[in-house]
Amino acid sequence: MHRINVLAFGSQNFNTSLEELKDYLNFKIKFAKKEFNTQIFDEHDVLLIHEDFFKNVDIAKKESLKKSDKIKVLAFNSVNQHANLFTEKLNLPTTIKDLNQSIEKSIIKKNYSKNSSIKIKDYILDKNEKKLIKKLDNILLTEKEIQLLELFLLNTTPISKDKILKEVWKYSIDADTHTVETHIYRLRKKIKSQFSDENFILNYKNGYSL
Numbered sequence: 001m002h003r004i005n006v007l008a009f010g011s012q013n014f015n016t017s018l019e020e021l022k023d024y025l026n027f028k029i030k031f032a033k034k035e036f037n038t039q040i041f042d043e044h045d046v047l048l049i050h051e052d053f054f055k056n057v058d059i060a061k062k063e064s065l066k067k068s069d070k071i072k073v074l075a076f077n078s079v080n081q082h083a084n085l086f087t088e089k090l091n092l093p094t095t096i097k098d099l100n101q102s103i104e105k106s107i108i109k110k111n112y113s114k115n116s117s118i119k120i121k122d123y124i125l126d127k128n129e130k131k132l133i134k135k136l137d138n139i140l141l142t143e144k145e146i147q148l149l150e151l152f153l154l155n156t157t158p159i160s161k162d163k164i165l166k167e168v169w170k171y172s173i174d175a176d177t178h179t180v181e182t183h184i185y186r187l188r189k190k191i192k193s194q195f196s197d198e199n200f201i202l203n204y205k206n207g208y209s210l
Helices: 012-024 051-055 059-067 096-116 143-154 161-168 177-195
Strands: 004-009 027-031 046-050 071-076 088-091 117-120 123-126 131-134 137-140 202-204 207-209
Touching (some): 012 027, 046 096, 051 071, 088 096, 137 177, 143 177, 161 207
Parallel strands (some): 004 046, 071 088
Antiparallel strands (some): 117 123, 123 131, 131 137, 202 207
16 A cells, blocks of 8 residues: 555644654645645545534535545544545544554545446446446346456457356356356346346347447
8 A cells, every 4th residue: 555645634733733643653644724625635645634624614615525536534522523524534532543544444445445336338336235326226236247247348349158157157067058148138137127228238149248
């Protein structure tokens, strides 16, 4: 993991406390003054914001924070946690160990989420939730259906039933080309039923393709 860059927004006391801990932190920290814009956000991996600072942020700046795809960690010691805006929350007072773990965990979670969400046509394949999503609608997928979609994505030309059998079922003794046909039929039926899409998986003479 590369050295994590954290931009902290806080009161003088909060920033001073972090400054004193710099040598014990597993990340590089910089302290913002009054700057609060996306250009500054882009230079950092994590935005660490103390709730006292956040209380004085105007609506326009809160909106820019909401739209930012950066990891946002709220350091708080009250009941008001602003759950909708922040990726992680750090309950104060805290230990150096917990602070380091909170920042590192937020990076790991983001990377995991990024690697598990795949765009397919007008859809998002969420491998964590095992869902195919389009706008506000979704369908649940089996593990084999996810493997089928990933295989289709790796190939720009139609894939034969034999190749699908080899790549997805590894020539299992209880599987044959009929197994492939059945799974694709069921997947196409689910997609058509939920999304009214008859052209998601296309059938060719020499196999299947997206």
